[in-house]
């Protein structure tokens with residue numbers, strides 16, 4: 401959608417979003433994306449799935465509000481995964497597009513990422529939008545590989561939960577720190593310092609789904625952070641793999657297959673009729689394994705990243721599923 405370039409700049413106050421603003425921020429995210437995508441009723445974007453509430457509750461200090469004339473006109477959600485950080489959704493109320501508000505939000509978002517000390521950062525955006533490309537390039541992000549958002553219907557006869565599988569939310573509270581450490585070991589083996597503990601805890605605390613863990617004896621082989629149901633990032637009838645990682649090595653492809661089987665069994669127990677996941681296509685073996693396991697492309701976007709092509713974890717040999725949306 402073309403944005404008028406003659407709009408006067410709008411000076412905004414950028415500050416942390418407060419809880420009482422969440423309903424409005426949630427609505428603005430839907431209307432902004434729905435408008436950009438040309439939906440007849442933009443407010444229905446994402447159905448009963450939710451990002452604003454879940455992400456704010458997971459890390460309130462990582463969410464920014466832009467306020468103009470006392471009114472909320474934009475917001476940006478950042479996510480801290482240890483050595484890696486990303487941001488999104490970033491939205492501005494459509495009537496204020498083209499007035500420099502996103503750039504003001506992004507200036508402050510960059511300070512948050514710097515404060516976390518991440519060594520790599522990125523975002524997911526629309527590959528077809530010159531506006532989005534130009535906006536993020538101003539902040540040092542460069543378009544890199546495509547991100548495939550893939551789906552698979554959940555079969556009527558889904559596999560039983562495979563042996564050597566457990567679920568984080570079912571573990572005793574006193575065992576959870578050890579399980580988080582096991583997950584960190586797997587993410588760290590893919591990208592040093594990568595840590596999605598906050599996602600795993602958010603799912604357990606907010607009852608958004610579960611984290612599926614696949615074991616090789618006492619060693620964690622793979623895990624998947626799965627949202628499911630209304631008010632999660634999945635929505636009714638969907639199991640959304642927000643993040644998954646497999647220990648790299650000769651058994652990685654087999655273990656990814658085991659993990660996908662366990663996800664399907666979980667999805668069926670949760671009454672989901674489809675599984676959604678995302679993968680950067682530069683992670684070739686992982687993308688190929690998804691295709692081989694019956695996943696089909698549903699949509700795609702592009703990853704924009706800081707640093708050069710060798711930094712980050714979008715490359716062959718990395719066994720991670722995520723989309724940074």
Ligand SMILES: CC(C)(COP(=O)(O)OP(=O)(O)OC[C@H]1O[C@@H](n2cnc3c(N)ncnc32)[C@H](O)[C@@H]1OP(=O)(O)O)[C@@H](O)C(=O)NCCC(=O)NCCS
Pocket residue numbers: 403405432433436488489490491492493496497498499500501502503504524525526530531532534535
């Ligand atoms: C994307 C979005 C956040 C941008 O917000 P915004 O406040 O309109 O953006 P800004 O005005 O700060 O910046 C846009 C910049 O892109 C530039 N731009 C727009 N179209 C362009 C084009 N075709 N080529 C190059 N630059 C372009 C503008 O000129 C402006 O830069 P300038 O201020 O130097 O002139 C807003 O449009 C939105 O909410 N969209 C829907 C949700 C969405 O897509 N979010 C981002 C998902 S990754």
